[in-house]
Amino acid sequence: MKAGRNGSESWRVMTGIATVEAIDVQVGRTGILTPVAHISPVRLAGTVVKRVNLYNFDEMRLKDVRVGDDVLVWEAGNVIPQIVQVVNGDRADRSSPCVPPHRCPACKGPLTRPGAVHLCCTNPNCPARVKERIRHFASRGAMNIKSLGPARIERLVDSGLVRTAADLYALEIGGAAALEGMGEQSARRLLRAIEASKSRGLASLLVGLSMPHIGNTTAKALAARFGTLDALMSADGWQLREVAGVGKEGAEAIIAFFGNPRSRSVIHRLMMAGVGAPPAHHAASSHRLSALVDKITHILKAGVRFVLAAGLRGGEYDHGN
Numbered sequence: 001m002k003a004g005r006n007g008s009e010s011w012r013v014m015t016g017i018a019t020v021e022a023i024d025v026q027v028g029r030t031g032i033l034t035p036v037a038h039i040s041p042v043r044l045a046g047t048v049v050k051r052v053n054l055y056n057f058d059e060m061r062l063k064d065v066r067v068g069d070d071v072l073v074w075e076a077g078n079v080i081p082q083i084v085q086v087v088n089g090d091r092a093d094r095s096s097p098c099v100p101p102h103r104c105p106a107c108k109g110p111l112t113r114p115g116a117v118h119l120c121c122t123n124p125n126c127p128a129r130v131k132e133r134i135r136h137f138a139s140r141g142a143m144n145i146k147s148l149g150p151a152r153i154e155r156l157v158d159s160g161l162v163r164t165a166a167d168l169y170a171l172e173i174g175g176a177a178a179l180e181g182m183g184e185q186s187a188r189r190l191l192r193a194i195e196a197s198k199s200r201g202l203a204s205l206l207v208g209l210s211m212p213h214i215g216n217t218t219a220k221a222l223a224a225r226f227g228t229l230d231a232l233m234s235a236d237g238w239q240l241r242e243v244a245g246v247g248k249e250g251a252e253a254i255i256a257f258f259g260n261p262r263s264r265s266v267i268h269r270l271m272m273a274g275v276g277a278p279p280a281h282h283a284a285s286s287h288r289l290s291a292l293v294d295k296i297t298h299i300l301k302a303g304v305r306f307v308l309a310a311g312l313r314g315g316e317y318d319h320g321n
């Protein structure tokens with residue numbers, strides 16, 4: 001047992017026994033298939049756990065987790081709950097082992113196994129992947145669209161109104177209000193929340209776009225270095241590699257992402273809608289810089305000798321002897 005920073009016992013390991021009621025397969029935004037065990041509710045570290053991630057089919061086979069089994073579940077600190085082992089695996093009436101699917105359970109499309117560990121859906125338009133991408137885009141760590149929860153995303157995607165993040169900004173009140181369980185007032189609230197997300201800034205947008213190799217820290221570093229999506233998209237590999245946390249692989253992934261016609265189309269529509277525009281202080285500082293350039297040009301034209309003393313970065317300069 002280890003005490004957390006604030007003295008709480010956030011690292012205490014909690015265990016419990018639960019029964020596996022079902023095993024289903026989730027499709028993530030990148031297409032990775034994950035088996036998930038639905039278990040009888042068990043209280044661990046103050047929260048009731050009903051679902052446990054089994055990571056991949058090899059892991060599931062290794063632990064030989066089957067529907068109806070009693071399993072030992074544990075949770076430690078911020079680590080998500082895991083199944084340690086089956087506790088009654090020797091009983092005679094066990095169900096059959098869960099077999100990995102041959103096709104994507106969401107879109108019935110073909111699967112690949114690129115890294116030998118995970119099965120992946122190859123269809124970028126797979127509805128499960130689209131929903132997960134939108135959910136990630138709207139999440140608190142990205143564009144933080146408060147009124148856009150999983151149930152609404154489900155309806156927006158299933159109705160065909162939303163296929164990409166850019167479609168959110170093209171939503172109209174009539175279409176949104178016609179969705180089941182929505183109504184005009186909720187639709188207006190949703191559209192206001194979507195509108196408000198336009199000013200979240202570049203770092204949030206980069207996180208929301210699900211770019212490979214781009215976590216929150218790298219997104220902030222990229223946004224600080226390039227300032228606008230346009231500048232970032234025009235950057236070459238060397239410029240990208242200068243940014244902390246990017247590296248060779250990250251730079252190549254960024255260039256490939258921006259080179260992909262599908263990403264480009266979504267980004268173009270987002271930009272046209274005014275999403276990820278530089279926040280006010282960026283605009284103000286670029287305005288100050290251009291005013292400064294005008295002033296220097298004026299001084300040069302007037303033939304006055306000057307010394308750039310403090311550099312342009314601070315927005316200060318000195319001219320005189």
Ligand SMILES: [Zn+2]
Pocket residue numbers: 027104105106107108109121122123126127128
């Ligand atoms: Zn699929």
